Amino acid sequence: MVPLGALVLTLVLAEAELELVPESIKGHPQVQSAARNRDRRAARTLLDASLHHEAMRQLPESDRRGRPDLVHFSLLLALDSALNKADKLRVVVHTRNDERIAIHPDTRLMRHYPRFVGLMETLLREGATPRHNPLLVFEPGWTLQRVLEHHATGPIVCFTEKGSPIEPGTWMEAKVAQSPDLTVVLGCFPHGDFHHAPETFANEVVGLGGDALSVWTVEMEVLAHYERAVKVFPRPAMESSAQPT
């Protein structure tokens, strides 16, 4: 039996496609118009592929940038999980521009996408939110290497499309038997490769075989099978039931 108190899964959402509208396209009519619709200055709005498609053609790697939606759902899935509620999960976001978003496990993230975008815009501008006792902290100057040096617990495993195909349930069972502390790195971008070869920052590089999967699809496998391996279920009964919204 693994002692339940000690172990933790560290989930790193890496090279996340979350950034403010880059200087070079903030004057583009599409960007200006989208910002005006929200009564904001263009440079203070998040880059969003769904709104800025035309303008983004001028950017390098335009086909993968501007995807706050990937960060949103990945964070919701992690923070709402039984693993997080059992206080056995740490989530950290590393962005394409080598910034870090540290997330307190008690964070109750808004479900409504436009509100999440507003929250991220505030966070990227002010560096922390809420101002007192912040749950989310944003800092520049964090390479993925530095994030891992600071946050990693146990061995570091990177999931990518090109990693050695595994069966995630049996793989996770064996992994947790070796070391219940574990760090999993997932690429929080829509497709393509990590900018740095995963072998340079991870002890092991694995995949789920077949075609590319969404980040939350891989995340779901990691969370559910880690939960089983560390015996999160059945959960202790509550005296009064809290309500997710």
Next chain:
Amino acid sequence: MVPLGALVLTLVLAEAELELVPESIKGHPQVQSAARNRDRRAARTLLDASLHHEAMRQLPESDRRGRPDLVHFSLLLALDSALNKADKLRVVVHTRNDERIAIHPDTRLMRHYPRFVGLMETLLREGATPRHNPLLVFEPGWTLQRVLEHHATGPIVCFTEKGSPIEPGTWMEAKVAQSPDLTVVLGCFPHGDFHHAPETFANEVVGLGGDALSVWTVEMEVLAHYERAVKVFPRPAMESSAQPT
């Protein structure tokens, strides 16, 4: 060994809080203003708790209605899953107003929430989208009972907060060993009970113990452990890799 060709998981997202703005509040200033911002008529917009909070106070059960976001993420998680890509998953949505949304497994749902809302508004008005060879079909007159009579495969299990607590991995293994075809009913509402007692429509009523969990949290457990039980991983190699976006 279970023969892989035959089995399927049917996932029913039940009593989903997805509806157009009800007649009684379409004249409310908050509803009118939100519709105007999107250049739409109020009666043609989805009820959205995040936008219509004040106006919704006049509605019965206002604290749980207007949650298209729950349907959005739940569908993305299901449709993007390796289980769906292996053609072993069927998803159907049943709404609070006893409507059915039938969803083709090949549907590539938009990730961007405002676009998803637009899609649902079109679907609820026109009954099918796209017009030719529709992937999504919306029909009134489908009670949950009728949805289950029409769609259920194998035993019907309902997950609710009050169901007998299980460990989802071991439970699913045993379940699939008995019958690889399985129907799982999840409440696609933020909190509270089903309007009809789950015992009246399900063969088994189970839960994950503890406090209430988000629909996608429960869904993640169901999908990941069903995938393991029916051996979806490792997936067959692809000749060229498709790109999720």
